[in-house]
Amino acid sequence: MHDVVIIGAGVIGCAIAREVSRYKLRVLVLDQASDVCEGTSKANSGIIHAGYDATPGTRKAHYNVRGNPLVYQWAQELSVPCQNNTSLVLAFSETDLPRIDALIERGQQNGVTGLRKVSREEVLDREPLVNPAIAGALLAETGGIVSPYGLTIALAEHAAVNGVEFRLNCQVQALAHQTDLDGGQTNFIIETSQGPVQARAIVNAAGVFADRLHNTLSQDTLTITARRGEYWMLDKRIGAQFCATLFQLPTDKGKGILVTPTVEQTLILGPTSDPVPDKMDTRTTAAKLEEILEAAAQTWPGLRKDSFITSFSGLRAHLAEGDFRVGRVPDVPGYYLAAGIESPGLTAAPAIAIDLAELIATDFNLALKPEFLSPPPPIPGFSLKQLADPDELDNLAAEIARDPAMGRMVCRCEQVTEAQIRAAIRRPVGARTLDGIKRRTRANMGRCQGGFCTPRILEILAEELGCDSTDLTKSGGQSRILTGQLGVEA
């Protein structure tokens, strides 16, 4: 019997896992995917939202504003790439300026600090590539960017170091609860693709699928619609030319099309917002990608179609009521919910996790562990800058002498060595797929998108996992990369 079973290993499930791992508990995280962070948490804008956009009084506003400083704090604790690059919301005409005032007022109602209206000149001084025809902007000092998969994976690793078990490729198919004959404790039976699991408490953090599971347990049913957001990603050469995240004024469909550097200095344009009936449908479409280009060109008129390296999309888990649902579920004691966690869910994750862990600790009268272990140190990196600094070069030479794999470059676009790839596989909750390597090391994420390094990564994965390279997948399931081997004559 597990004390707590968390369904979903996205940023919400992993943040909750890390927070409950502070207590004396047997915790299990289940995910149907082949890795943590295979759902929405891997495909979003990576913005640490300031909190001026959410409607005052909503859970979105509350958790956004509380979560903002916590993301910076957690990213530092976990060595996750993160930057307080600020956000600008652009007004393209004088008639839009009152909407900037309204956003500032809304932000102040939400308790956001560091908001002010800035002139056209100040915007262009900060961001010379922005459309010179703008009338002014809102500057949000607390806006930032973070690696969404970096944060999610680091949370999972830290939870694992503190005793949390992760069971992947494990789909939850049905939930049931039963109460002891004496009317006392409630236990849950969780039917999964790997057999039944029992738990004293369940946390449903299943993203776009949270409603399906929830509605089998509670009378208070939920409806979640998947709203797809598509993006373009541009090369680092371009990302380095921008500093702040550039928003347009929000619409009733969301925060609008943004132009933002990522922590890795690529640039992303997007997202769109369209409901899709299939909750696994993460396609990108020519029509929506064209729509993004048109809208983004208003922010950045110099936008050209070279330097595009890929496109991707993520699915927002939109609850019919339009707000997050977080907390106890009154008709099912021992069952906790984090549902409808669309944007700003990445920013809100730490605050949601702290609240849920405290609720569970109160309800089950839990004691903290005497020691909460530190997160594992980050995978040692390698940068071209090291080659230019004689001291750094000596250190590097010493490291390569100790571990020759540190000197064997596998991904040239992102400078990822064999040692880093092996380390990513050997870590707690280590990589088992090509995408798992990609999100832990950035190999496959550069300009060539894996064109050169994929065969070598597959060889290393097969060696480390003791399997045949034809068994390996891009991201689990049937996503095999190789269908067989060509015979080579001696």
Ligand SMILES: Cc1cc2nc3c(=O)[nH]c(=O)nc-3n(C[C@H](O)[C@H](O)[C@H](O)COP(=O)(O)OP(=O)(O)OC[C@H]3O[C@@H](n4cnc5c(N)ncnc54)[C@H](O)[C@@H]3O)c2cc1C
């Ligand atoms: C286009 C877009 C842009 C966004 N931009 C931002 C942003 O800039 N800043 C911000 O703060 N937020 C942003 N968000 C929101 C943020 O990405 C989400 O709030 C967050 O990632 C949700 O995390 P999650 O853990 O709830 O969901 P997920 O990451 O989807 O995790 C849910 C997990 O549950 C698993 N699962 C589902 N069903 C089952 C089952 N039956 N059995 C086992 N496992 C199951 C899935 O495999 C998945 O891994 C954006 C979202 C989108 C879509």
